[in-house]
Amino acid sequence: xxxxxxxxxxxxxxxxxxxxxxxxxxxxxxxxxxxxxxxxxxxxxxxxxxxxxxxxxxxxxxxxxxxxxxxxxxxxxxxxxxxxxxxxxxxxxxxxxxxxxxxxxxxxxxxxxxxxxxxxxxxxxxxxxxxxxxxxxxxxxxxxxxxxxxxxxxxxxxxxxxxxxxxxxxxxxxxxxxxxxxxxxxxxxxxxxxxxxxxxxxxxxxxxxxxxxxxxxxxxxxxxxxxxxxxxxxxxxxxxxxxxxxxxxxxxxxxxxxxxxxxxxxxxxxxxxxxxxxxxxxxxxxxxxxxxxxxxxxxxxxxxxxxxxxxxxxxxxxxxxxxxxxxxxxxxxxxxxxxxxxxxxxxxxxxxxxxxxxxxxxxxxxxxxxxxxxxxxxxxxxxxxxxxxxxxxxxxxxxxxxxxxxxxxxxxxxxxxxxxxxxxxxxxxxxxxxxxxxxxxxxxxxxxxxxxxxxxxxxxxxx
Amino acid sequence: xxxxxxxxxxxxxxxxxxxxxxxxxxxxxxxxxxxxxxxxxxxxxxxxxxxxxxxxxxxxxxxxxxxxxxxxxxxxxxxxxxxxxxxxxxxxxxxxxxxxxxxxxxxxxxxxxxxxxxxxxxxxxxxxxxxxxxxxxxxxxxxxxxxxxxxxxxxxxxxxxxxxxxxxxxxxxxxxxxxxxxxxxxxxxxxxxxxxxxxxxxxxxxxxxxxxxxxxxxxxxxxxxxxxxxxxxxxxxxxxxxxxxxxxxxxxxxxxxxxxxxxxxxxxxxxxxxxxxxxxxxxxxxxxxxxxxxxxxxxxxxxxxxxxxxxxxxxxxxxxxxxxxxxxxxxxxxxxxxxxxxxxxxxxxxxxxxxxxxxxxxxxxxxxxxxxxxxxxxxxxxxxxxxxxxxxxxxxxxxxxxxxxxxxxxxxxxxxxxxxxxxxxxxxxxxxxxxxxxxxxxxxxxxxxxxxxxxxxxxxxxx
Numbered sequence: 001x002x003x004x005x006x007x008x009x010x011x012x013x014x015x016x017x018x019x020x021x022x023x024x025x026x027x028x029x030x031x032x033x034x035x036x037x038x039x040x041x042x043x044x045x046x047x048x049x050x051x052x053x054x055x056x057x058x059x060x061x062x063x064x065x066x067x068x069x070x071x072x073x074x075x076x077x078x079x080x081x082x083x084x085x086x087x088x089x090x091x092x093x094x095x096x097x098x099x100x101x102x103x104x105x106x107x108x109x110x111x112x113x114x115x116x117x118x119x120x121x122x123x124x125x126x127x128x129x130x131x132x133x134x135x136x137x138x139x140x141x142x143x144x145x146x147x148x149x150x151x152x153x154x155x156x157x158x159x160x161x162x163x164x165x166x167x168x169x170x171x172x173x174x175x176x177x178x179x180x181x182x183x184x185x186x187x188x189x190x191x192x193x194x195x196x197x198x199x200x201x202x203x204x205x206x207x208x209x210x211x212x213x214x215x216x217x218x219x220x221x222x223x224x225x226x227x228x229x230x231x232x233x234x235x236x237x238x239x240x241x242x243x244x245x246x247x248x249x250x251x252x253x254x255x256x257x258x259x260x261x262x263x264x265x266x267x268x269x270x271x272x273x274x275x276x277x278x279x280x281x282x283x284x285x286x287x288x289x290x291x292x293x294x295x296x297x298x299x300x301x302x303x304x305x306x307x308x309x310x311x312x313x314x315x316x317x318x319x320x321x322x323x324x325x326x327x328x329x330x331x332x333x334x335x336x337x338x339x340x341x342x343x344x345x346x347x348x349x350x351x352x353x354x355x356x357x358x359x360x361x362x363x364x365x366x367x368x369x370x371x372x373x374x375x376x377x378x379x380x381x382x383x384x385x386x387x388x389x390x391x392x393x394x395x396x397x398x399x400x401x402x403x404x405x406x407x408x409x410x411x412x413x414x415x416x417x418x419x420x421x422x423x424x425x426x427x428x429x430x431x432x433x434x435x436x437x438x439x440x441x442x443x444x445x446x447x448x449x450x451x452x453x454x455x456x457x458x459x460x461x462x463x
Numbered sequence: 464x465x466x467x468x469x470x471x472x473x474x475x476x477x478x479x480x481x482x483x484x485x486x487x488x489x490x491x492x493x494x495x496x497x498x499x500x501x502x503x504x505x506x507x508x509x510x511x512x513x514x515x516x517x518x519x520x521x522x523x524x525x526x527x528x529x530x531x532x533x534x535x536x537x538x539x540x541x542x543x544x545x546x547x548x549x550x551x552x553x554x555x556x557x558x559x560x561x562x563x564x565x566x567x568x569x570x571x572x573x574x575x576x577x578x579x580x581x582x583x584x585x586x587x588x589x590x591x592x593x594x595x596x597x598x599x600x601x602x603x604x605x606x607x608x609x610x611x612x613x614x615x616x617x618x619x620x621x622x623x624x625x626x627x628x629x630x631x632x633x634x635x636x637x638x639x640x641x642x643x644x645x646x647x648x649x650x651x652x653x654x655x656x657x658x659x660x661x662x663x664x665x666x667x668x669x670x671x672x673x674x675x676x677x678x679x680x681x682x683x684x685x686x687x688x689x690x691x692x693x694x695x696x697x698x699x700x701x702x703x704x705x706x707x708x709x710x711x712x713x714x715x716x717x718x719x720x721x722x723x724x725x726x727x728x729x730x731x732x733x734x735x736x737x738x739x740x741x742x743x744x745x746x747x748x749x750x751x752x753x754x755x756x757x758x759x760x761x762x763x764x765x766x767x768x769x770x771x772x773x774x775x776x777x778x779x780x781x782x783x784x785x786x787x788x789x790x791x792x793x794x795x796x797x798x799x800x801x802x803x804x805x806x807x808x809x810x811x812x813x814x815x816x817x818x819x820x821x822x823x824x825x826x827x828x829x830x831x832x833x834x835x836x837x838x839x840x841x842x843x844x845x846x847x848x849x850x851x852x853x854x855x856x857x858x859x860x861x862x863x864x865x866x867x868x869x870x871x872x873x874x875x876x877x878x879x880x881x882x883x884x885x886x887x888x889x890x891x892x893x894x895x896x897x898x899x900x901x902x903x904x905x906x907x908x909x910x911x912x913x914x915x916x917x918x919x920x921x922x923x924x925x926x
Binding site: 012049054312314317333334336339343378379381412413414415423429432433434435438440441445 | 874882885
């Protein structure tokens with residue numbers, strides 16, 4: 001018997017689910033994907049590098065094209081927006097954006113909701129002028145490219161609003177394009193949601209060294225729009241001239257459609273799922289309705305709280321888990337621990353687990369320890385400095401979180417710390433970890449081990 | 464009351480113990496260290512890079528000089544060999560190598576045995592000619608340098624005997640010095656003790672690409688010595704001309720002195736200790752007698768077997784643990800999991816846990832899975848290929864071991880796998896790991912996750 005699968009959203013979460021289910025059920029699966037944009041399975045995280053020029057080819061960001069998915073037996077319908085879900089009749093209502101006309105009704109046995117996220121839009125940005133961009137979709141990226149390359153006017157000054165990792169990456173991209181860049185962040189430090197203030201200060205410094213004008217504690221009153229395009233950003237400290245404005249204020253789950261269909265949302269605004277990525281309604285999991293990606297909330301394994309972490313890596317995993325379950329297999333997505341890495345020019349920034357503020361908010365009592373070390377043996381060419389900060393629970397010494405700021409070969413050291421957090425290791429046990437050592441790769445005491453030693457001392461000292 | 468500590472051996476294990484104990488007990492510790500050579504606390508692992516020229520300064524390999532240790536209140540006596548330990552009278556007997564004379568007797572409350580390892584010496588190498596070198600001590604390194612720089616003759620051809628990681632690193636160093644190099648390995652592949660044959664083949668290829676003449680299944684009958692210096696290596700296939708011969712055949716624990724003192728040795732020839740690094744005699748742990756470093760055996764946490772793993776990183780940890788316990792604190796060394804990384808020209812090689820052969824020998828039934836991926840998102844500049852192989856127990860799916868061969872940014876990925884092995888993760892749980900993702904650092908599915916997925920499939924398929 002053929003199973004009819006409808007997927008809403010053709011990026012990481014949705015296409016992973018469709019591909020995985022198709023792999024398991026083969027021709028017993030009839031899969032239709034509605035995608036509002038022009039692309040499928042692309043790397044939104046790669047957009048800043050495409051804008052900045054490190055990646056020269058847009059198509060390189062596309063992991064699998066609609067044609068490839070179709071060749072795999074998945075009916076991808078681009079430029080189609082789903083406008084309604086009827087859970088009782090088990091059908092979705094869609095319409096074409098390219099050739100407007102009647103509604104398309106498509107019935108389903110299994111539904112995957114994978115609509116991603118939408119930018120948080122402050123009141124002043126609700127009516128956007130030309131030259132104001134979000135960075136969520138490949139279509140956004142294409143629009144930024146077109147604007148920067150416009151023959152009608154010169155784009156010299158950029159204002160990036162929001163100093164989270166997307167804002168910082170886009171600010172860097174704008175510098176690489178030769179623009180004068182101002183970065184506005186409403187909190188006292190860039191990447192405030194990512195790292196503690198002491199680590200954030202290192203990031204702040206690195207951004208400024210690139211020639212970016214960083215303004216923290218910055219407020220935005222509105223945009224200066226003239227003749228249909230943006231000319232500046234209005235702040236209490238005056239208007240900042242701008243030929244392009246990039247919004248990196250954050251995103252929220254794109255769940256309006258789900259809400260209209262009567263699906264309850266969690267405290268983060270994201271859809272709630274069970275471990276197998278089945279959507280939970282008011283009366284528990286709903287048979288045959290799944291969700292994956294930036295539209296869902298998940299559980300943070302350390303804070304035990306519901307969190308919304310829009311990241312391609314989670315979307316892919318969640319989609320795969322949904323697809324395996326749809327295909328009759330068994331897989332679960334057991335939550336996240338908040339791992340993230342990014343690069344600010346040559347500075348690498350990484351974190352996992354909880355920051356100090358998050359640990360505080362979760363109710364933990366904790367100690368912290370920071371150490372400075374190097375990526376390689378100090379005497380080996382290319383040894384680069386890095387700072388590692390650990391956060392450990394008082395008494396138990398459980399590793400609650402870790403942050404790294406450094407030069408080359410720093411950021412991915414977060415992975416060993418992430419696996420330690422995942423496995424609820426204590427910092428004391430971590431001092432014995434058998435990590436890889438050779439002079440070209442680490443000092444004889446890896447920075448992670450030095451940090452674990454210092455955190456152990458801090459736990460003992462705190463009693 | 465002052466504690467009298469005597470340490471035998473002034474490198475990683477011994478000096479870590481002395482420094483740590485001194486840190487805790489301060490002036491209540493009276494510490495004497497006997498060191499046979501000219502140096503303390505140096506990086507033996509750095510010697511190949513000093514020979515090859517990547518490290519230009521010998522002193523850079525010295526983490527802490529005798530003078531620095533002395534300034535820290537530790538009485539370091541260089542060029543002193545301990546020739547006897549009297550456990551009943553609690554004293555050691557030493558003699559000076561630089562100014563021969565009477566014996567020195569030094570009593571102790573606490574003794575740390577940290578004599579390191581000695582090269583395995585086949586019969587034909589027992590009478591070494593000039594120009595034949597081991598690579599254990601900084602003195603060995605200095606002797607190799609002096610030989611290569613000799614004004615009396617030209618050194619053009621090198622034969623390195625033994626294709627383990629030290630042999631491979633030394634072969635590369637000799638190439639960097641402009642020598643013609645032949646590497647002889649008795650088994651069918653280089654790095655046989657480190658990685659499986661399929662991964663070893665990749666290493667073999669990389670070594671040959673450097674212009675090194677690699678001969679596997681090679682037997683050595685003896686050395687051709689003339690006029691007091693080596694001229695060749697005699698093999699069943701003829702004599703290989705050589706102006707320098709480097710022995711990388713392996714090492715064994717340097718425990719002759721311990722044996723004479725009546726301390727029992729384990730099956731590996733190393734001293735047996737408890738978790739706190741107290742030496743175990745026939746009747747259990749011996750109060751006040753400790754050991755650390757390349758002279759001890761330890762437990763492999765996955766095979767559960769006694770193993771001898773001479774590595775600076777373990778020596779440092781063991782020394783620190785002994786020192787903390789001597790100082791009245793509490794610390795344990797809970798064994799190793801066989802993590803190792805090395806570099807062959809641009810090729811990075813890493814392993815943790817058990818190889819297939821080791822898993823077999825330990826009695827595990829297992830499956831393997833190999834994947835090829837890249838260090839960064841495929842579209843990001845500098846993305847480099849890597850191969851990851853996982854070994855997982857049948858039925859349970861427990862990760863037993865992992866191997867990586869790749870280009871840049873490959874080797875240290877072993878750390879996350881090492882922490883997974885340490886924590887007895889299953890490959891299935893590993894597919895959900897929250898590892899760092901951003902295009903400059905990883906594909907959206909990190910190679911470690913792709914490998915975990917494939918290994919999970921293999922475990923399921925094996926039933």
